Amino acid sequence: MKAKHRHELKTNELAEWLANFPQWAKENLRTIIYVSVVLILVVGAYLWKTYEKNIVMVQRRINLTTLIAGLPRQKLEILQAAQQERDYSFMLIQVADKLQDGAQAVKNDRMAALALIKRGESLRAELHYRLGAVGKQEATAQIANAKASYAEAATLATGDPSLMAVARFGGGLCEEELGNFEQAQQIYRAVAENALFEGTIAAVQAVRRLETIADYQQEVVFKPASKQTPTGPLQPEVQLKAPDLPQAGQAPDSTSEVADSNVSN
Numbered sequence: 001m002k003a004k005h006r007h008e009l010k011t012n013e014l015a016e017w018l019a020n021f022p023q024w025a026k027e028n029l030r031t032i033i034y035v036s037v038v039l040i041l042v043v044g045a046y047l048w049k050t051y052e053k054n055i056v057m058v059q060r061r062i063n064l065t066t067l068i069a070g071l072p073r074q075k076l077e078i079l080q081a082a083q084q085e086r087d088y089s090f091m092l093i094q095v096a097d098k099l100q101d102g103a104q105a106v107k108n109d110r111m112a113a114l115a116l117i118k119r120g121e122s123l124r125a126e127l128h129y130r131l132g133a134v135g136k137q138e139a140t141a142q143i144a145n146a147k148a149s150y151a152e153a154a155t156l157a158t159g160d161p162s163l164m165a166v167a168r169f170g171g172g173l174c175e176e177e178l179g180n181f182e183q184a185q186q187i188y189r190a191v192a193e194n195a196l197f198e199g200t201i202a203a204v205q206a207v208r209r210l211e212t213i214a215d216y217q218q219e220v221v222f223k224p225a226s227k228q229t230p231t232g233p234l235q236p237e238v239q240l241k242a243p244d245l246p247q248a249g250q251a252p253d254s255t256s257e258v259a260d261s262n263v264s265n
Contacts, residue, residue, distance in 0.1 A: 001097035003022035014091075014255070022262040024225050026209055033241070040208075045181060049081045054152075055105060057106070060102065060105050060263060061108065061111060062105050063104055064099075064103075064111060064115055064239055065111075067095065067098055067099060067115075068099070068114065068115065068118050071095060071118055071121075071122065073115065073130070074091055074092070074095060075125060078092070078129050079090060079129065082129065082131055084226075085131065087130060087131040087132060089126050089129040089130040089131070090126070092122045092123070092125055092126035092129065093122075093123075095264075096119045096122040096123050096126070097216045098113045099116070099118050099119040099122065100115075100116070100119050100149070102115050103116050103119070109156040109157070109159070110156075110157065110160055110163065112153075112156050113154075113156040113157035113163050113167065114153075114154040114163060116149045116150070116152050116153035116156070116167075117149070117150065117163065117166055117167050117170060118152045119146070119149045120146040120147070120149040120153070120170050120174070120249060121146075121170065122152045123142050123143070123146040123149070124142075124143060124146050124173065124174070124177065125144055126142070126230070127139055127143070140178065143174050143177050143178055144174075144178075146170070146174050147171055147174035147217070150168070150171040150174065151167070151169040151171060153166075153167040153170075153172070153195040154167035154168050157262070161196045161197055161200060162197075162200045162201075162202070164196075164197070165196075165201075165203055165206075166202045167193070167211075168187060168190070168202070169187070169188070169191050169202040169205055169206055170190050171187055172187035172188050172191070172206070176209075176213070176216060181213060181216075183219050184209075184213065185210060185213060187206075188206040188207075188209045188210045188213070189198045189206070189210060191203055191206040192206040192207045192210065226257055234262075
């Protein structure tokens, strides 16, 4: 009897609560709405975070990888257009902007560092590939932006010696192009002598740069392209103290390889 009585009491309490629910809901409508909105926002944020992690972020990384992989092809297109006196060097500025945006959005230090290294490379290469005249102030500002990009990349790449070495080497190239040869040598020496960078490509390039930097210790001069249609292989627009690019079918000597690394790195 006691169990039956308890069951009847619980049934009556439930029936009474259901009967009073409309009145209770009316009296607490604002609270119900507030709690419902909070729950919806919490659930929505969780679902969006999961979606962003699994879908959006993966797509961002794919887009960034595609952009970086396509950089050599765009450089080749710019050089081919230059043979017909068409200046497409501005494409590298567009690429640099996209690389910066990608580095900020990817949320991966290693990929961000790589994107920033390629941004620095693009900014420097644009000045070398441009057909028109480049003012000293503009060139200095653009190389300074490239230098800042390399520095940020070096900070992000602390867990990857290879990327860190490339970023620091790029900073040395910027100092060299700004005419700061002593600072450039200090950077190259630090990269070459750092045991952490031993065996990396950048360390080898740094050693080679130290051996040949005397050949480049003159002011970099940007000048307009010739009005004549080129009949031979394309020559670099930046007048550095380095030999001409090799004719087709000839193997480049060691000095021309170093000159080429000044742009490609």
